Structures are given as C-alpha cells and as structure tokens.
Amino acid sequence: MIEDRQILRDIWDGRIPVCFTLSQDEYTSPDQPDVYYLLVPRLSYFPIVSDKVVRFFSQYVQPDTQGEMWLEFQGQPLKWHYPIGVLYDLYAADQDQLPWNVIVHFQKFPESELLRCGSRDAVESHFIATVKEADALKHRGVVMSGMQKRDHKQLWSGLRDDKFEEFWTINRRLMEQTVENQFRSIPFRIYQIEQPLIQKLFQPLHEDGKPATLKELLEQMLPSVLTPQPNNGGSRVLIQGIEPPLETPLVWLSEYMSHPDNFLHICITSRSLP
C-alpha cells in the first residue's frame, strides 16, 4: 500500500536548524556562553536530541541550581511531547527565521504549562502510547496489539536513531490498508497558538466512497480557518512544514505525512501581515 517511498524519505529527512542559547539570567560564568547549533530532525522530540545541549550548557550553570532543562521560544515554553517540527511550525514558521533561536532554561520550570519529562523512557512511553492511540482510531488497535514488544521497541529505536528502514519495516504494517480494512478514522491533531488542540473522530471516506479532503476536515473542525479574517492575513494550514493543497485526500495525508506517532499533526497559524 505504501508505495511512494520518496515522499516518506523526504518527510523523514526533514530537518530544522536550531540555535540554542542559554537564558540570560541563568548563567553564572563571567562571560556569556556560546550558542549551540544543532540540526534536528523534524520528526523527533527535543529530549531525544538535547543531550548534547544539556552537557554543553551545564558547564555554565551552577550544578546545584540546575533543574530539568526546558526550552522556550519568545516567551513560549516548548512542550517536549510535541514533535519538534510541530513546535516549529506552530510558533516559529511564520517568522521564517533560520536557524530557530531557542532559549535553554534550567531553572523555574513552568509547572503549570509543561509536563516534566524525566528521562528518555518517558518520551518512549509517550510515543508508544500515541502510536497505540492512533492505531485504535485507524484499526481499533488490532495492529499494535498484534505486534510484539520487540516491534514496538523497533519503532522507537528507529525514530530515536533516525533509522528510516528500521522504522518503516514496522510502521508499514500500521499504515496498511486493504479494501476490507480501511482506516476507520483519521488520527489527527489540530494545533493553534493559545488554543487547546483539536482531536475528534473523522471518517476518511464519505458514505458514497469518495475520499474526504483536508478542506472537508477543516470545514468540520475549524470553519473559521477557511474564511479569510479581515483583521489578519488569514490562516495558514501547515503539515510537516508545508501548506498542502486543501483538496488533498485525507487518507493520503495520513498515510504519507503523518509523524512517526501515526498522527497527522496540523498546525494553524495566522498569516503574518505584510
């Protein structure tokens, strides 16, 4: 079913250049610490890729005040459990400044806004739980429960180690559709700034068998997106950092442009006024 590996590869190879800067009021050394540049995969999560960042900045902060690292972009704490690409698309894409300047904090963890991550294991269990949720939406969870523990591990390690083949040999099964076994509903999440995310049930096919499109999804979930607002330049619908045409079938988007967690993450941002 999944035939078009080039698209999958292009999605997989999506990267964002990030410039990590230590928060100004947190360093104790006399001179300002350097910034740290890193090219991070869009599909990954910050706790997976930020080990080096933590190690790098640790030398500038007092060990006793060093709490769990958290990231901030223009005053907005970044949730670690969102894929990096989603965070970028949601908060930074409209400014289009590269690299992406992210502030690193070790103090004053914003408990009200962020979950504590703890360790990589937390990311892993979050990831696997999301995949299971997506599978529950698509196939009533039969594919995930039919897999072995080893396969789950492989999904995770494929994502963690950026191994496309390793990941897709397993993920292929999750994305498979046959005539009898279509996606029951599309696992998607719609993000907006300062709004709760939207996740509802949505059938990929109309009753007459026609595939539903992205436009129809938005019409049902967020009709305001499609009507241009007079006070701003309208909304942008970003998936994987691009604005797909609204007539794209949702099933295809789900198959090809989902994140490794099998969810289609859709970011709605306002178009910046010229």
Place this chain on the structure above:
Amino acid sequence: MTKSVLWAINSHGQVYGLSTAAPYWEKTGVNTEIQDFKCIAAEKSILWSIGSDQQIYIKVLATGIPIRVEESTYENQRYRVFKYGGWTDQLIFSDRYNFSSEDGTQHLRKDGFSLPSPAWKWESDWHIQESTGGQLLGSEGWMFAFDFPRKWHCEQQIKSFVRRRKWIRFRVYTAFDKWVKVPGLGKDFTEEPFISIAVGGQELSGMPSDYLAVWAVTIQGRVFYRQGIAQNNPEGYSWVCVSTAPEVNYIAVGPNGLVWVVTWSGRVLARGGITRENLTGNDWYEVDSPGDPIILVTVGSNAVWALGRDGMVWFRKDVCGVKAGSDRTACIGTGWVQMMTHMAHLSIGPNDQVFGIGRHDRKLYYRTGVTAADLSGKVWRPLEAKPRPVLTNAYSTSSMSSLSARSLSDDESLPNVYGESLDPGIFVEEMFGSPQISTNALRRETLEAPPGGDSCNERDSKLSVNVEQGLTEITENTVTVTTEKSRSKGSFSSDVSDNIINFCETVVSSAEAACATSLQQQCSLSVGSAAADVSSMPHDSAADTSRGGATRESDDFDPAACSLSSQRSRETSLSEHDSSRCSSMTSMDQICGAERVQVADWLTGGQVEDVRWSWVSASACVLEPSAPPDDWFTSGKKKEVKSVKWEAWYRDITRKLRERNNRQKQPFLQYEHAIFKKSWVKKGDMHVWHERNGWMDCKVEFEQLGATQGTSDGTLTCSYSKHRELKHIVMLSHCHRIAIGEITCILRIKDPTKYSVFAVYTPKRTGKGMPLKLATASDKELEEWMKALTMGCRDVRCIKASPSYNAAWSTTDRGDIFVHNMLPHVLQYTREPNSDQLSPSPVVPINFLHVQLMYWYQVAGHMQTVESSSAGVVWGLSYNRTPWFYTGFLCSDEEYKQIDVRNIHIYENQRWNPLTGYSHNYRLPTDRAVWSDESGREQLNKEHIKPPSVHWQWISDWAIDYSQTEGTDKEGWQYATDFPFLYHKRKRMSDTVRRRRWFRKCRLATSGPWQQVESVSLQCISLQTDPPTWLPANSNVAVWAVDLNGNVLCRLGVTKECPQGLSWSHVPADQPFVHISVGGSYRVWGIAKDGSACLRNGVLPQLPNGTCWFQVPPPPHHKLSLVSAGKSTVWALDTVGNLYYRKDVLPIFPEGTTWQWVCAGIQHVSVGPHDQVWAIANLAHWYCCSLPRDQESP
C-alpha cells in the same frame, strides 16, 4: 510486466479481450462481414476464430509494426549489335526470360504479380532498385556481366554482354484489427464448413520465432493444417488435409505443437511425430479413455485437460510437450486424474495456466496454484472482471458493450452526459474511423434502441443493422439535417458534443483514444463542417420511463456493435498530433485513473449484469502463477495508488517538500547533527580469487561508519590466509582493504568454477585488470552483500534515487544495467551497449584515467541494450526483444514486474576421423572439449549448466539451434577445417571438425523501474542525442527502431512526461535495415542489411518521419553493421569490428565524403551529443572512452 490478453466469447457471440493490465473486458469490434463468433483461438497478435457461418476468420491485432513483403523481378537484357544495335530485351534462346527471378529459372512478369488476398495493398508502384550490396548503381539501376549467370559488375565493361536490373515493389497488410475471412475449402465453402480450430506451436523446437501451427476440423471430421503462416503472411497459403482419422469433432494444439483431437464418439487421439521436419506429424495415437466420453481437450506445454460429456474435468498426467515429437509416452501422458468439478469449457495458456467456464453460472474461472511442480493446481477462482461498465437500463438483459466515457480535460462535464440524455432518452453513440471520412471527421450516431421488453438478441441485431445503415449513408446533407433535427429536440446541445463517449477496443489503444478525445472535442465545436453523421430518433421506452419520473437508472447507454479501429485512431492521432498534444501527454495511468473514477460513478448509477461466457481461449495469455493480476479478481474496485502521481495536489506537495528541505535543511548541513548514526559491520565467509592460488577461503567485513557531515564512510576488508610452501607450511595472513569511496563498480560476474561470484572494482584494480573477486556460498548471500555494498557506495557518493538525464547507461552480458552519473563538465549523455565484464581494458588512454574513476551503479531490471536521451527518456530492449521504458524519472521508487527470456547456449564439438567419421571419441589433444562455450576455452557440461542466477528458471529442454547466421545442415551442424575457424553449413572435403549449438530457454522474473512499451519485437532502438534545450520547445523526443523484419519505425509522441510515446509510424525503405541511430539535429543514420549506410533526410519535429533516404556506400569490401551519430560526427563499425569515422560531415553536407578507418577490434561504439565517443573493445571487455575528439583528427 509483459501484457497479454485472455480472449473469450459471450453467449451472444461477441468477442472480448481481457488484458493483464486492465480490470475490464474490452469488446472487440465487429465489422459488417461477420457479427458473432462460435469459437476463438488466440495467438499473441492474431486471433483465429470460427464465425457463426462456420467459416474461419482471422484478425491481426495492430501493433504499429507493418507487415510488408517485397516482391521483385529481374529485367534481363542482352547487347546485340546485329539487328538490334545495342541493348535489347530480345534475348537469345538459351537466355532466361525477359523478366525472371534472380536465378533466371522462373518467368516473373511485372503484371503477373497479384495480391494474395483483399487484406493486402500495394504500397508503391514498381521501381528500380538503385543499389546492390551497398554499391550505388546508375540511375537506371543496371548491373552488367559477360553472360548469365556470371559475376555482376556495377559498371559496364567491354566484355559486358548482358545486363539486368531489379524491379521491386512492396505489398503491405492493411486489414489490421479487422476480421478477415480465410478462404474456405473448395469453391462452395458451405459444402464443408469448419467446426473447430486451434493454434499453437509457437515453441516448437527448431522453428523460427514467428511460426504458428493452425489446425482446423471440418464438419466431415477431416483435420486440416494451415500452411505457410509466418509473420509476413498471417493468413497462410492453403489448407492441407492431414490424413483422416476417425471422425474428429474437436482439436487442440499446444505451444510445443502437440495436437490432440476428440472424435464424435468421445475418443481422444494424440498426433505423434510432430517435429521440425514433419510439421503435421505422422500418426494418431489413441489415448485411453477415462471411462467417460470426452467432448473437449486443451493442450498446454506439459499438461492436458479435458472435459467429459457430463462436464467433468479431467487432467492428464505426465504429458511433456517438448518431447512429444519423439516420445509416445510424452505425447499421450500416462493417466487421467479426475478433478471433481464440472465445467462448460476449458482453455490452457502457454505456461499451463488453466481457465474454465462454469457449467451452470457460465462465469470464468482461473485455476490457482498451477506451477511446474503442481500442474493440476489448487482451486478454481472466479474472475470478477466485468466488461467495461456502461449505464444500462432495466431492459438491458446484458451489458455487452465497452462503452466508456472519457472526458479527461473536463471531468466535471460527465454528469452532463447524464443530464442531457436523461429527459429525451436519446441514446448517443459515436463512431469514428469510417474509411470515407477525412482524418478530422468523426461519426456521431444517435441510435434508436428498440422498445424495452424486447429480447436482447433482437435488440442487438437491430442495433447492428442501424450501424450498418449508418455506414452506408454518409452525406454532408444528412449531417446538417440530422444535427439540426437533434438540436431542435433539445437533445443535442453543444454540451453533449463536448462530452465524449467513445467506444474503445483495447486498452492498448487508450492512449491514442485520449488523443482522439481531444480531437473530437475540437471537431465537435465545428459540428456543422465536420462530416458527422447524426441520426437521432426518439426513444420510446426511455421516454416513457422518464415521463414516469425518470431516475438516473433510466439513462440508457446501450450496447451497440461498434468498433474503434485503433489503426485508424492512430492515424487520426498522428495527423492531429500537435493539436492534441496536451492530452497526449497524459499517460495510460492517468487515463486509467480517470476511468476508474468515472466508472465508480457509472456503477452507482447503472447496473452491470454478469456476462455469460460460452468460450474462452487462453492460448495468448501468459499469467504469472505467483501473481495473477489483482484487477481480474476484484472487479476493478481496488484503490489505485499510482494515479495519485498525476494529481495536482501531489505534485504541489512534492514540490513544497523539496522547497522546505532546500530552505530549512540544505543551508545548514554543516551544523552538528543531532543524531549520530551508529556504525555497523557486516561479516561473512567467502572465497576470494587469488592470481596464483585460485579460490581461497577468506573472511570479509564491511564496516559502515556513522554519519558525520551528512555522509557516511566505510571500508570493505577481506582477509585471508595464504598457504606458502616453504620447508614447512607457514600461514601468512593477507588482507585487502578497500575504502568504500574508492569502489567504482560492483557487479556479478560469471566464473567457470564458482556460481555466485561478484567483483569489486576500484580505480587501481581496474588499471591492473584485477578486480577483487569474491564468491559466496549462495545466491541469497551474494545478493545481500551486493545490496549492502551498493547502498554503502551510493551513500558515500550521495547518489539520489534516480539518475540524471545525462547519465551514461550500460549493460553487461548478463543483462544487468549500470548507470554512471556524469559530471556535467566531463561528458554528457551517452547510450551504452553490451559490455563484457572480466578484466578492464589495458588500452585505456593514459590521459583519460578519470574513466577508471567513474562510479557505475546498478539499476534493477534486465535489458540487453539501453538507450538514453538527454531529453530525459530512456528505453531498453530486453532479451526477448521487446522495448521497455524507464520509469525512474517519473516516479522514482516504483518497480514493476519484468519477465525476460533468453537462451543459454552450449556447443557440441566433433572431429572427423577416417574410421568412424565424426565422433565424440576421437579428439586431438589440443581440441576443445566435447561440450564447450563458443570460444572453446571453457568446458561445459550440458546437464550441469545452471541458469544465470536463482531468479532464472529453465522453461525448456536443450534443443538444437538451427538459426545460426552461417546456416546449419539438417542436424544443426556447422563444418570447418579446424577449431576455431570460419564455419559453414555444408560439409566440404577439407573439413575435419564440426560443431553445433544447443540452446535452452530460461526465464527471469525480476522487477525494476521499467515498463513495457508494447509487446512488439524490435532488433534495435535509438533515441535522439540532442538535449531538449537545443531543439525547438515542445518538440518530441525522436525515437527510431528497427523491427525483426528490418522495417524502420519511428515512435511518435515520446516526451519526457510520456516516455512510452503513442504509436509507431512506419518509415518505408527499399531495403531491410539492421541498425539505426538518431544523431544530432534529427539526422537519422541507418545500416541496411546489405551493409550500406543510409541517411534519412528531412526529419523535423513537424515531420518526424523525414522525407527520403540517402544512400551512403560502405567502405570498400566491408559491410557496416552498426552506426552511431553524435552532434556532428558519425562513427560506424563493420561486421569484423573495424571502426570508421565519417569524414566531412557538415550541417549543409550531412552525408560526409568517405569513411576513414580508425582502428580494429571494436565491439560497440556510441557517440554522445557533444561528439564524445564511447566504445567497447573486443578483447579488452571494458569501456574505453575518449574525450570529445577534434573533428579534424579523429
């Protein structure tokens, strides 16, 4: 995958074809001569059938390749001073006829030639051949000699007393895609009508590839064999009565020529002794009866199936088609196996795949699981494929039409068809391609459907009557009148005209139909002027329905006997080519995709009823038992992924993704990467080839290092222990270490002792001629290693999925395809030929060392030759001589199935001795082995030869090859004075040795980014060299080809988006060709069979065929065999490997002046668009290439 077609007849006698590439049955057209058929026997390109009048009809399926026969006669004259005062046609009594055959024995008057049947047409009038053996003759074409029959000279000499010249004329077969009656027996064909027909014998050992055995049975139970059928003569010459057996009722022929018959009483007989020497066999063998009278048999390669009178299916064990000619047991098998199913009809394909028609439901069934090991298969699986759906109303009892709506350019207009035809209930039908009408004319008929409730038969007959009437009455007047009439009824608004409904005969013609569609749209805008015949009549029944609250279901697009001659549509598309370009770019996929969408609509609105089949013929249908086409069994409802590629949103997304990565990733690649790829190691035990010690055990390690800056690196280490004989054995450890970045090529090679061997080339090793040769224990292991290494190399070199347009392509003699992505500044384009592998060339010029640095990587698939054009089109010719096009540029990752067949040869050698004559036993010590390869260097064993890899399977047994160029004697022997020598076919006194070649067919099932263009057989293809920027915008890519009979063909409509092109156009030439090359600026060079070169003049984008041939004589005493034209240079090879360069080729003087000899020992040469020359040396077995050479000093 190779397309093939399953043919069947439904209960109304209409013939349908189901292509392996299509989900629908396509109805074949009928013509006025015959409406319905009783039985059909199909060959790949010819259908033989018995019509309802019990006469035999054939239909030659159009492939675009002409069927063309040269007729010739020699005019002879003598120089007689007395009485006649010069040359005269008054010959003396001992001379030959005035007009005679070449040897003078036959009297052939020019007006004595007649066409064999009405299906043929003269292509041209008689004209004189102006050259012989590549030598130009004078304008009158005379050749001179001292007397008949002597050596002929081109010039008149003092001693010339006779002269002759050759008149030639070509006849062409014109009745493509039409049913043509084959003359019956006797004057009154009704006296002895036919009742059964069968075709087969394509694989009969020793016969030419176009051989076809056609057998028929008459009402009197006599068995006839059709003589003289060949590719050039599809109808054959005459019927030969094969000795009458007990009254025969049914006949079947297998692909190996095996014939089985059933008698009226239900007995089964097999024809014994059918061999190359005796095509009709010599005796009938009685096959024991299963206890039940048999009514029908069907013969495959190694299986025979039969039906009992009660419909019981029987399978015959142990039949072996290959040996049937000589072995009685193989011919009749050993026993019957009852299959416990009841069927109404059975037919078996060439590879023993079985189809049946259910006894009660009359549905088609396919026997699954039929393999060489289990010929009886597993279960019957119904074929769900439907005829191409139509809207049928409640009155239609069967839907037998292949109506399809095509409105590619405006899909949304489709509902209009409904809407328009809804209220008045007019049945719209279109027909185009009537011979009387000019190319841009199409016929539009609005036919009346008879009132509902009538029986289907009646309706059909009525409809066809209407069609017939329509055919006869075409006048401008009726056009306008009826158009107005229909307009006034409001049933025929211009909207309707825009919506095209056409009947299409085969899927093959879909592409052309797309052209025609847009053509029709243009035409329909000017309905008044177009010679369209529109006759509309109110439709009572439908009108009634619509009055009574019409619903969509009441629409009625009805079956009508109507055909679209694909030949004609091809002409149409040709002439309107430019204007229909937009739609011609749409490929088959798109059409199919569009159709499917529409079909879904149709299905919801109308209803498709099951067809009841009466006859099926699988003899042209080669199915892969492992992968029968899914479409056949899922009734075409399968979701299509491929069509996505043509959607606008898809292209938009891919473009945006590329842009995203270019913006967000590419500029920052120097950043530290967040995730390091860990290095990994692959280890294995192999054998390594050592110059002195032969194969030795070794350990191989392939270590791929983690990514640092976006690239990875790795090493291949091969360590082995070397035994050295000193006073005691010392183990010395040795090690080859190769950095992955150094590897230039990894390819599988043939080795005399080991089976799974591959070679690793590096620049240094190439220079020394010593690749690292490694042998693995199994093919599987070898493939894993090659894949890992190739991927590693590609990663290191950052090679993306598809090669650039300027890549060089090459193939090895194993059929593996290799690509080298050229650096833009070094060389662009080349097309590449066969290369042998083994050692690299020692004659690589020193200053071209970079040649050794070139990295070649393998592309999946299997081709004999690959030709590329820098316009982004790549074609290949596979070993079974069919053309394929490369799909990697369109959709990079998709792979398609490919089946290829090639022959493996072995030579049997014998020496003569005075006592025993030729025998195996007596050999000189220096002689080659009894069984060897062609060179004699390698000893082979006939029983132990393996196919090239595990993916190959033997599909035949060893057989003697009679088809060598030098000819062979009756037993296939060729004689010579000694090994190795020139061989000839007749034994002479001085000959002391002889050899003969055996061949065995093997078949490869593989996959690769290739799709078949058409199932035609070609011997040579060539693509234009010029990159598209040099040519006028929107011009097509020039693709020329030579078919097996030497006809030159030009492929129309080839573009980057549509690399398979649209249709073939025949370029007439007086001589058969062997090679063709498209040079720069559309200069097409060809090599004729007599060894002379020809230049085609006047080829332009607007005139893809050119205007005339200009003959260029070959170098004296040599025959050219291959030519390659570049931007401004032309190089050629003669038959013995000399390389020539054409001097003084200038744009205003494209033919040049003379051939200049360059060097000898060249196997293949190819010139690129910048005049760079690539060649493969004969002995060196590797490419040597030269930089662009100066024109003055080649």
